[in-house]
Amino acid sequence: xxxxxxxxxxxxxxxxxxxxxxxxxxxxxxxxxxxxxxxxxxxxxxxxxxxxxxxxxxxxxxxxxxxxxxxxxxxxxxxxxxxxxxxxxxxxxxxxxxxxxxxxxxxxxxxxxxxxxxxxxxxxxxxxxxxxxxxxxxxxxxxxxxxxxxxxxxxxxxxxxxxxxxxxxxxxxxxxxxxxxxxxxxxxxxxxxxxxxxxxxxxxxxxxxxxxxxxxxxxxxxxxxxxxxxxxxxxxxxxxxxxxxxxxxxxxxxxxxxxxxxxxxxxxxxxxxxxxxxxxxxxxxxxxxxxxxxxxxxxxxxxxxxxxxxxxxxxxxxxxxxxxxxxxxxxxxxxxxxxxxxxxxxxxxxxxxxxxxxxxxxxxxxxxxxxxxxxxxxxxxxxxxxxxxxxxxxxxxxxxxxxxxxxxxxxxxxxxxxxxxxxxxxxxxxxxxxxxxxxxxxxxxxxxxxxxxxxxxxxxxxxxxxxxxxxxxxxxxxxxxxxxxxxxxxxxxxxxxxx
Amino acid sequence: xxxxxxxxxxxxxxxxxxxxxxxxxxxxxxxxxxxxxxxxxxxxxxxxxxxxxxxxxxxxxxxxxxxxxxxxxxxxxxxxxxxxxxxxxxxxxxxxxxxxxxxxxxxxxxxxxxxxxxxxxxxxxxxxxxxxxxxxxxxxxxxxxxxxxxxxxxxxxxxxxxxxxxxxxxxxxxxxxxxxxxxxxxxxxxxxxxxxxxxxxxxxxxxxxxxxxxxxxxxxxxxxxxxxxxxxxxxxxxxxxxxxxxxxxxxxxxxxxxxxxxxxxxxxxxxxxxxxxxxxxxxxxxxxxxxxxxxxxxxxxxxxxxxxxxxxxxxxxxxxxxxxxxxxxxxxxxxxxxxxxxxxxxxxxxxxxxxxxxxxxxxxxxxxxxxxxxxxxxxxxxxxxxxxxxxxxxxxxxxxxxxxxxxxxxxxxxxxxxxxxxxxxxx
Numbered sequence: 057x058x059x060x061x062x063x064x065x066x067x068x069x070x071x072x073x074x075x076x077x078x079x080x081x082x083x084x085x086x087x088x089x090x091x092x093x094x095x096x097x098x099x100x101x102x103x104x105x106x107x108x109x110x111x112x113x114x115x116x117x118x119x120x121x122x123x124x125x126x127x128x129x130x131x132x133x134x135x136x137x138x139x140x141x142x143x144x145x146x147x148x149x150x151x152x153x154x155x156x157x158x159x160x161x162x163x164x165x166x167x168x169x170x171x172x173x174x175x176x177x178x179x180x181x182x183x184x185x186x187x188x189x190x191x192x193x194x195x196x197x198x199x200x201x202x203x204x205x206x207x208x209x210x211x212x213x214x215x216x217x218x219x220x221x222x223x224x225x226x227x228x229x230x231x232x233x234x235x236x237x238x239x240x241x242x243x244x245x246x247x248x249x250x251x252x253x254x255x256x257x258x259x260x261x262x263x264x265x266x267x268x269x270x271x272x273x274x275x276x277x278x279x280x281x282x283x284x285x286x287x288x289x290x291x292x293x294x295x296x297x298x299x300x301x302x303x304x305x306x307x308x309x310x311x312x313x314x315x316x317x318x319x320x321x322x323x324x325x326x327x328x329x330x331x332x333x334x335x336x337x338x339x340x341x342x343x344x345x346x347x348x349x350x351x352x353x354x355x356x357x358x359x360x361x362x363x364x365x366x367x368x369x370x371x372x373x374x375x376x377x378x379x380x381x382x383x384x385x386x387x388x389x390x391x392x393x394x395x396x397x398x399x400x401x402x403x404x405x406x407x408x409x410x411x412x413x414x415x416x417x418x419x420x421x422x423x424x425x426x427x428x429x430x431x432x433x434x435x436x437x438x439x440x441x442x443x444x445x446x447x448x449x450x451x452x453x454x455x456x457x458x459x460x461x462x463x464x465x466x467x468x469x470x471x472x473x474x475x476x477x478x479x480x481x482x483x484x485x486x487x488x489x490x491x492x493x494x495x496x497x498x499x500x501x502x503x504x505x506x507x508x509x510x511x512x513x514x515x516x517x518x519x520x521x522x523x524x525x526x527x528x529x530x531x532x533x534x535x536x537x538x539x540x541x542x543x544x545x546x547x548x549x550x551x552x553x554x555x
Numbered sequence: 556x557x558x559x560x561x562x563x564x565x566x567x568x569x570x571x572x573x574x575x576x577x578x579x580x581x582x583x584x585x586x587x588x589x590x591x592x593x594x595x596x597x598x599x600x601x602x603x604x605x606x607x608x609x610x611x612x613x614x615x616x617x618x619x620x621x622x623x624x625x626x627x628x629x630x631x632x633x634x635x636x637x638x639x640x641x642x643x644x645x646x647x648x649x650x651x652x653x654x655x656x657x658x659x660x661x662x663x664x665x666x667x668x669x670x671x672x673x674x675x676x677x678x679x680x681x682x683x684x685x686x687x688x689x690x691x692x693x694x695x696x697x698x699x700x701x702x703x704x705x706x707x708x709x710x711x712x713x714x715x716x717x718x719x720x721x722x723x724x725x726x727x728x729x730x731x732x733x734x735x736x737x738x739x740x741x742x743x744x745x746x747x748x749x750x751x752x753x754x755x756x757x758x759x760x761x762x763x764x765x766x767x768x769x770x771x772x773x774x775x776x777x778x779x780x781x782x783x784x785x786x787x788x789x790x791x792x793x794x795x796x797x798x799x800x801x802x803x804x805x806x807x808x809x810x811x812x813x814x815x816x817x818x819x820x821x822x823x824x825x826x827x828x829x830x831x832x833x834x835x836x837x838x839x840x841x842x843x844x845x846x847x848x849x850x851x852x853x854x855x856x857x858x859x860x861x862x863x864x865x866x867x868x869x870x871x872x873x874x875x876x877x878x879x880x881x882x883x884x885x886x887x888x889x890x891x892x893x894x895x896x897x898x899x900x901x902x903x904x905x906x907x908x909x910x911x912x913x914x915x916x917x918x919x920x921x922x923x924x925x926x927x928x929x930x931x932x933x934x935x936x937x938x939x940x941x942x943x944x945x946x947x948x949x950x951x952x953x954x955x956x957x958x959x960x961x962x963x964x965x966x967x968x969x970x971x972x973x974x975x976x977x978x979x980x981x982x
Contacts, residue, residue, distance in 0.1 A: 445723075534617070
């Protein structure tokens with residue numbers, strides 16, 4: 057095993073090892089737990105930066121371990137994997153800082169941070185998977201690692217939400233398993249390959265392939281919250297804010313969307329999938345989800361539920377970009393993995409700050425909160441404008457590429473969906489901003505905590521401000537070197553150019 | 556100083572002109588400064604008076620946008636400086652809560668967006684900066700406002716979102732057609748494109764909504780009715796004039812004759828002017844709305860002419876920017892004059908102009924006289940304007956005529972100048 061082969065397992069170990077140690081720590085070992093959490097996150101970030109540079113220079117990073125006869129556990133750091141890994145690594149660090157501040161006086165912190173690290177380990181594993189079976193293993197690990205986080209509060213509502221989450225995700229996992237085994241029996245391989253590995257199969261398998269594609273999309277669609285498989289996501293809002301941030305921006309939902317991208321690009325191949333006729337229905341499903349999620353968000357008074365329905369809508373941009381089947385739309389879809397992550401995590405951090413500082417959970421309680429918490433609401437404003445797709449925030453770049461891609465692919469109807477979605481996004485985000493900035497604040501807040509002269513604890517304030525600035529930079533400096541957009545263009549070249 | 560060094564210095568001033576207000580928008584910074592609004596205008600004022608043309612490309616910013624300062628842009632920039640400086644002075648001298656820290660942040664954000672849009676040399680830059688400007692302006696408009704202002708703000712926001720969506724579609728169409736998104740490149744490419752008619756209409760409607768021309772004047776009307784004088788001034792300087800500027804820059808003018816579409820746009824302009832003129836004569840209208848709408852319609856009529864006759868546009872293109880700047884300055888002057896006149900008479904709000912009832916009383920007197928004389932079949936020798944004046948004098952006082960002339964001298968001047976400008980353009 058050469059040095060490059062060690063890098064993917066090291067990236068996984070950088071969160072797995074601290075997580076396992078943290079499980080064994082008592083509640084009182086606050087400092088050690090914090091050091092382990094932060095050092096793990098920092099080491100992962102350094103490793104990812106190193107591999108990112110190596111891949112841009114043409115280096116290969118791959119690890120193969122025999123799993124079963126004929127099946128290997130493959131970890132490979134390709135351009136697409138690294139986009140997702142980078143997102144996870146950066147946002148894990150920020151979320152860890154936030155979670156330390158958020159759970160400062162909560163019980164069961166070692167359990168929480170143990171599963172938190174395990175969750176990130178599974179996400180990085182999903183991202184680095186070099187074949188479908190490795191993907192499936194880490195994908196299921198992710199389900200198991202996130203369940204304790206969803207039920208962390210231990211309330212009746214949390215347990216109920218956890219049960220629903222398990223029902224959905226385990227069913228999704230079962231569908232994936234069936235599809236994976238069926239695919240293996242047809243092809244004898246599950247290796248992710250640019251432009252797919254199925255085009256050698258004859259026309260007699262096309263019906264089977266359509267069914268396999270449907271099963272895979274249904275399996276991944278559960279976590280990606282595609283309508284009608286989205287029911288678990290709004291329920292999971294009972295989880296603490298760092299978990300919601302993790303579910304919506306870094307791990308679970310993204311893993312589902314990333315799975316769909318992998319299936320289309322590296323299992324079926326865009327061209328083959330388009331010829332099979334499965335991409336058009338996928339695009340329509342994504343479009344329906346985009347509009348449905350936005351419509352449902354419009355009528356939620358609970359802030360986190362509104363954000364949850366917004367996630368349902370926004371994650372489908374990734375699926376839409378993939379299903380449009382063109383290099384430009386692919387850039388829009390892939391880059392939205394990062395952009396949605398940055399913007400949505402900002403919004404969830406802010407929602408957490410409002411709840412933890414002033415006891416605000418509902419939009420109707422947000423009158424004048426911008427005067428009381430200006431930095432939090434400034435970050436929220438940037439995130440919300442990004443979601444609407446207003447320039448110069450990152451969401452604009454996504455909509456730009458999706459729109460251009462749709463025109464390029466001759467699918468003008470997508471423009472109408474994007475416009476409708478922007479309109480609905482504006483309809484459910486702008487009233488929040490209006491309330492926060494331009495309504496008179498109440499004489500007392502629902503449950504105010506004392507932070508002295510500061511608007512809130514710095515560990516709660518810093519993460520949303522940083523992620524908001526990152527979302528702004530991702531839009532403003534989209535064409536600069538090493539921006540998410542540049543990397544997405546690199547991926548599109550990789551996925552759409554025939555070797 | 557060599558030409559190269561001078562160009563570099565000018566480029567630096569250009570970037571600072573946009574970045575400085577953005578930086579000052581941070582509350583921790585502007586709260587430590589005296590007159591931050593005025594300070595924010597200093598670099599752009601310098602840029603407006605420094606001679607020379609320079610273009611700066613920033614490939615790492617917003618898909619490779621850039622800034623340009625040339626003789627044409629300088630007209631609009633100078634107008635912006637005057638309007639923003641006046642508004643800043645009005646706000647600073649205001650005793651109301653309008654001059655608070657939050658207002659300063661929104662003011663500076665809007666200013667930065669406005670200046671960025673004026674200096675932008677491509678569609679993406681213009682779109683991004685106008686977005687910052689428009690939402691900043693919304694914040695400036697509704698903060699500290701009463702329920703009526705908030706309602707007007709909501710209406711503005713709805714128009715703004717729809718306009719931005721339409722312009723985003725136009726932007727996508729342009730980017731799909733050409734890689735060169737600089738104004739001249741888009742103009743040339745879109746004139747030849749198969750989607751040129753669609754592009755023309757989407758762009759036109761987008762900017763029509765932003766400028767509030769008839770029949771999309773609803774937000775303008777409600778905004779003027781409910782706001783104070785400084786914001787009324789900024790309505791002219793921010794959404795209205797920037798909408799005109801956008802239309803000139805985005806539409807494929809001077810490249811291709813658009814036939815029926817151009818004629819329809821001309822017609823809309825002419826109808827708009829006529830409608831605004833009629834509305835000016837109605838007793839309950841807010842006069843500045845119709846002045847502004849009329850000026851916008853006049854501008855639309857000129858645009859329609861440019862779209863119908865590309866050779867005429869090319870011949871007189873250099874007048875476009877001075878024309879926009881003149882209209883903007885004249886409307887601003889009108890608002891200031893009205894405000895000043897009303898202030899001397901202790902009347903609020905700034906732009907509602909109840910004194911214009913005098914005009915309506917003239918019309919009423921004329922109608923009454925007509926009924927008395929013509930419908931009463933009296934001898935025709937009675938029909939004289941002297942009688943009208945006499946009749947008016949019965950119902951009012953001669954002093955009111957003097958008041959009317961004094962109060963509306965800016966308006967009268969505006970219309971004379973507009974008429975001259977139109978005649979000049981038509982010639």
